[in-house]
Structures are given as structure tokens and as C-alpha cells.
Amino acid sequence: MPDTHCSKCCPIKPPKPETPVPWPVGALLWLGTLLAIVGGGYLLVVWLVSSAF
Numbered sequence: 001m002p003d004t005h006c007s008k009c010c011p012i013k014p015p016k017p018e019t020p021v022p023w024p025v026g027a028l029l030w031l032g033t034l035l036a037i038v039g040g041g042y043l044l045v046v047w048l049v050s051s052a053f
Helices: 004-009 025-052
Strands: none
Touching: none
């Protein structure tokens, strides 16, 4: 049984919801560069295969 006196003088605050941490700009630049390299490589392979036939 909870102590009623303690709940009156020391109210329990609900925990704050966690907010997602934004990514740093450097990480987004690296991710964009990596996606550009992978996408460019994929398009290059598709172009080479399609032009071979």
C-alpha cells in the first residue's frame, strides 16, 4: 500500500517522452555521398549490361 503522506508532499512526475536525437550534418553528408556512389555504380552497371546486348 503506498504511503499517502509521501505522495502528497513529493509528487511523482511522469517521465518525459524520449525525443530522437538529430543526425549531425557530417553524417548526413557521408550518407548522401555513399548513396550517390552506390547509385552511380548501379546505374553504370545497368548501362554497361544494356549496351552490351
